[in-house]
Amino acid sequence: MTDTDALLDVRNIKKIFDTKQGPLHAIDDVSFTIKKGETLGLVGESGCGKSTLGRVLIRLVEATDGSAWFGGKDIFSLNGAQMKQMRKRMQIVFQDPYSSLNPRLNIADLIAEPLIVHKVCSSASDMKSRVMKLMDMVGLARRLHNAFPHELDGGRRQRIGVARALALDPEFIVLDEPVSALDVCIQAQILNLLSALKREANYTYLFISHNMSVVKHVSDRIAVMYLGKIVELADYESIFDEPAHPYTQALLSAIPIPQPGARKDRILLEGEVPSPIDLPPGCRFSPRCSRREDICELEQPELAEFKPGHSVACHVFARGGRYQGTYAPQDQIK
Amino acid sequence: MNEGSETAAGHDEGASVENSRLRDFAHVFFRNRMASIGLCILAALLVIAISAPAIAPYEYDEQDLLATLEWPSAKHVFGTDEFGRDVFSRVIYATRISVTVGIVSVSIGMFFGGMLGAVSGFYGGIVDELVMRVVDVLLAIPSILFAIAIAASLGPGLFNMMLAVGVSSIPYYARILRGSVLSIREQEFIEASRAIGSSSVRILLRHVIPNCLAPIIVQGTLGVADGILYAAALSFIGLGIQPPTPEWGGMLSGGRTYIRDYSYMTLFPGLAIVITILALNFVGDALRDALDPKLRD
Structure with a gap:
């Protein structure tokens, strides 16, 4: 840039x-x-x-x-x-x-x-x-x-x-x-x-x-960091409306909704954050990622812009595999 | 930049800030009743030291060979020593030397030792290694031996003695201050000051050392006692104050041989030391509290 x-x-x-x-x-x-x-x-x-x-x-x-x-x-x-x-x-x-x-x-x-x-x-x-x-x-x-x-x-x-x-x-x-x-x-x-x-x-x-x-x-813009790397970087609207990285989605699902009875599907991450001394060879999020594929464990994804002003570092996303999971309805989060 | 009136107002307020700080300090200091007692004793000692010739009934070196080793009486309030000198007069005169020696030697040790320890702890790395190894070597030598060595090389005399006692205590102060500096150095407000652009020297003097004062003040007040006793030891072996100049520690060691039969000869100079140390400790405690804003109401 x-x-x-x-x-x-x-x-x-x-x-x-x-x-x-x-x-x-x-x-x-x-x-x-x-x-x-x-x-x-x-x-x-x-x-x-x-x-x-x-x-x-x-x-x-x-x-x-x-x-x-x-x-x-x-x-x-x-x-x-x-x-x-x-x-x-x-x-x-x-x-x-x-x-x-x-x-x-x-x-x-x-x-x-x-x-x-x-x-x-x-x-x-x-x-x-x-x-x-x-x-x-x-x-x-x-x-x-x-x-x-x-x-x-x-x-x-x-x-x-x-x-x-x-x-x-x-x-x-x-x-x-x-x-x-x-x-x-x-x-x-x-x-x-x-x-x-x-x-x-x-x-x-x-x-x-x-x-x-x-x-x-x-x-105005938000950068999401995970284990020393920026995994997603976008303007405020995009992050909340269409979070691309599975980690961002998990973070967003953790925001409480101040409304009684509001339902949302919480994405619970499994496992612990890997040690920053002994890092996984591929994507750092791969050990905890529900969308993990073979490549994720081998190669580090690069932060790349997939549309103007919105970058993500995710192999699955880069190959067009949009995340299908659900998380909180946007109007309620914002 | 400002108008004249505003400037004047600013100065006035500035002055009142200083005043109220002093008031806060005094408030905490005197809240501790012992501090007032200690301060009174120290003031009394000062008066005694200054007006010794007026208070003492005899000269400190005036011998009355017909009245040697007399127990306290109306004529000689604290008795007389083996040369027939009035112990009371000698104790009074000794105030001058002993208090000076105690305070000056502690100041020397505290200042240089403190600086050394602070720099060593603050900068760390090779500086710390170097300073602390030297300090370790010095700590391995008994400090009285160290003091004797310094005094012997400088020659006898009041100032050399104070220097010897002061220098020999440097390693202890260096150790103490280094320890506190190591803990303060890691605090976030040090980083905050660095972020603002403060120089290392400023951070050390303005932020680190003021927060490390408490233990060293306590050590310092206790150190005065050590200073007086070391001075006595040096005088005893002929490297400090030369007789007949009176000095509490010297009187203690002089009266040592007579302690079984004429205990008053050691009792009174000993009491004088005890009272001085006690007063300094009271003041030291209160000073430590008054210097800590957290203990102010």
């Missing part, structure tokens, strides 16, 4: 961790693009490499191989000083607002940190007013500026995390499961906040989550 309007163009990223048991393929040859102003939802179960991917993109973890082009520059080839400048343009919001905030700093200090590190404020009062503005933006009451993280609930803490990410006015923000540590009602608040911020400032998000029903609220 060579989108010219792509803000982020990720090509063939690999991340292999060396473990005692052998190389662990956390991310294996992942490519995608994100357009400016778009939200790409990245879903997958725990351990599939989605958080690692987010961290690799902002170089909290170094990629083993591949490139990521952001605004015409390969992020992975930047040196320390260039990367520091780049960090102004790309930020991250962490999953756990309890452990991602230094317990010894108060809110004003926490939000001011990026401003101090990048020396963007001319004076103490300028800093102060910026911090206050950021607190307003994320809906934190100004009186809380002197409070410490442990005095606040999870939602407010996550708002601090968002304010820190926004402080440098970035273009691209990795949202690494920003709501999965929160209560459901607070999840909605934070999701609404993120959407509202995006409408105002046209941020580009990579929204990482294991929860389909969260991702569907915010995403």
Whole structure:
């Protein structure tokens, strides 16, 4: 893919961790693009490499191989000083607002940190007013500026995390499961906040989550990840209307329908996720796939576009074998 | 960028933030009643040290050979030693040296040991290997021997003694701080700070070390006692404070030979050490709590 309007163009990223048991393929040859102003939802179960991917993109973890082009520059080839400048343009919001905030700093200090590190404020009062503005933006009451993280609930803490990410006015923000540590009602608040911020400032998000029903609220396009690979990538409508990969279908069938008596055929996956150290030779999903054929166990399927904007990595699908299984009626899921 | 009035308001608020932080700190600190007692004792020690000539009834080296080894009486409150020197006066004067030695040597050990341990734990890899192996070697030498070796090579004198005692305690502080740094380093807020673009030095100083302070403060307050006693040991073998300059540890070891018949000679300097250590421990405990925002109301 060579989108010219792509803000982020990720090509063939690999991340292999060396473990005692052998190389662990956390991310294996992942490519995608994100357009400016778009939200790409990245879903997958725990351990599939989605958080690692987010961290690799902002170089909290170094990629083993591949490139990521952001605004015409390969992020992975930047040196320390260039990367520091780049960090102004790309930020991250962490999953756990309890452990991602230094317990010894108060809110004003926490939000001011990026401003101090990048020396963007001319004076103490300028800093102060910026911090206050950021607190307003994320809906934190100004009186809380002197409070410490442990005095606040999870939602407010996550708002601090968002304010820190926004402080440098970035273009691209990795949202690494920003709501999965929160209560459901607070999840909605934070999701609404993120959407509202995006409408105002046209941020580009990579929204990482294991929860389909969260991702569907915010995403323009959705990438489904399984064991270090993207198995399906399509716009929001297509994923929900005609999911191509058996794994995507299984994920979708797991979304609860908020309607008493609603019937749906749950696709239950059998077996365990294979170890990322000892991967199956063919399709990674093949040991659990109900549509498995001989080729699936021998050859890895490539992610290929079968119609504009909708790619899938599945042998069976590629040969025209549309999946016949049923899953939840679409209007109820959406 | 701002209008003048706004700027002024910002400064005022900034000042009040600082004030309220201090108030929070003081609130937690003094909530611990022992801390007030400890602080009072330390203040008293300071006053005693400064005004020793005014308090002491005799000079510390004033000998009264007609009144040697006298038990405490109205004339000599703490009795006299084998040279007829007034023990009370000597204990008072000794405050100056002993408290200085204890605090300065601990500061040296804590600062350099802490830095070494923090850097070692934070950067890991080859740096950690290198520093920790050196520390292991130093830990294998009994620290009193190590202190003696340093003092012997530097020569006698107050500062050299403090240096020797301080340096010999470096490995212990390095070990302690490295341990806490290793656990803090893996916390997500460290990664969060890196994502923002903070330099390693900033992360170390702003995020790692402040979260590692509790164990080292406790060790430090206890270390003052060790410092005073090591100083005494060094003085005893002639590498520290030279007689007749009084010093608690030196007085302890000097009175050792008379402990059966004239126990007051060791009792009073010993008590002085105990009281000082106790006060430092009280203050240390309260300090540790007051530095932790989680324990504030």
